[in-house]
Amino acid sequence: MLDTHCHLAHLPPAACNAFIAAAGRAGVHGFIAAATRPADWAALAQLAQAHPNVHVAIGIHPWFHGEDGSDARAAMPSRLGDAIAIGECGLDGRPEHGPLERQQATLAWQLDLAALRGLPVILHGVRATEPLLAMLGDRPGLAGVIHGFSGSVETASRFLRLGFRIGLGPLLLNPRARRIRECVARLPEDAWLLETDAPAPGERDADPGLLARVARAVAALRGTTVERVAAASDANAMQLFHLEDIR
Numbered sequence: 001m002l003d004t005h006c007h008l009a010h011l012p013p014a015a016c017n018a019f020i021a022a023a024g025r026a027g028v029h030g031f032i033a034a035a036t037r038p039a040d041w042a043a044l045a046q047l048a049q050a051h052p053n054v055h056v057a058i059g060i061h062p063w064f065h066g067e068d069g070s071d072a073r074a075a076m077p078s079r080l081g082d083a084i085a086i087g088e089c090g091l092d093g094r095p096e097h098g099p100l101e102r103q104q105a106t107l108a109w110q111l112d113l114a115a116l117r118g119l120p121v122i123l124h125g126v127r128a129t130e131p132l133l134a135m136l137g138d139r140p141g142l143a144g145v146i147h148g149f150s151g152s153v154e155t156a157s158r159f160l161r162l163g164f165r166i167g168l169g170p171l172l173l174n175p176r177a178r179r180i181r182e183c184v185a186r187l188p189e190d191a192w193l194l195e196t197d198a199p200a201p202g203e204r205d206a207d208p209g210l211l212a213r214v215a216r217a218v219a220a221l222r223g224t225t226v227e228r229v230a231a232a233s234d235a236n237a238m239q240l241f242h243l244e245d246i247r
């Protein structure tokens with residue numbers, strides 16, 4: 001099973017190695033590790049070198065749009081290396097994350113770079129669904145995932161029509177997250193990717209059993225087996241990220 005969205009560069013190196021090994025014992029045999037800021041890029045390249053089952057995405061998260069200087073913009077194309085996606089990038093409409101216009105500028109050039117390179121995009125979208133859908137609608141042909149999705153099945157369908165898949169993470173484990181739990185029950189099988197988004201911001205450790213719990217929750221909500229849910233997620237991820245081999 002592939003963890004399609006995590007932040008391995010945020011773990012201290014020893015904890016990261018221990019997490020990869022422990023998650024492997026819990027059935028997670030591949031990881032897509034996304035950047036949040038330029039300071040992550042070199043660490044991710046090293047992780048991908050050290051671990052053949054760690055695939056990386058390079059980008060600037062909307063919380064760090066202030067780090068979108070001309071240096072970062074100029075450097076990013078040459079830092080893509082073996083990156084399988086651009087991300088994590090996106091929009092966050094909560095006021096503490098700064099003006100949406102500034103975030104949109106940071107996202108726009110990353111989407112354009114993804115289109116130029118033919119790479120999928122890993123998106124963060126919180127309280128900014130309409131502006132995000134508008135930016136994707138302006139760029140037909142992009143593909144990617146809207147990660148940590150919390151919306152309705154109607155909103156999910158709009159992302160799916162634009163070529164984006166739906167990232168399902170630990171929010172599902174909360175019985176009060178009714179809207180997304182209802183959405184999961186109604187999504188088509190080619191729609192979702194399983195993810196942990198681990199470690200949580202500020203944490204220096206992560207739970208190696210978390211992805212299996214997310215998979216069990218999706219299976220329970222859909223009345224199917226964990227094996228079927230995991231196989232669908234892996235197949236969807238392989239297709240989206242052009243991965244030949246997930247072990």
Ligand SMILES: [Zn+2]
Pocket residue numbers: 005006007034088197
């Ligand atoms: Zn993330």
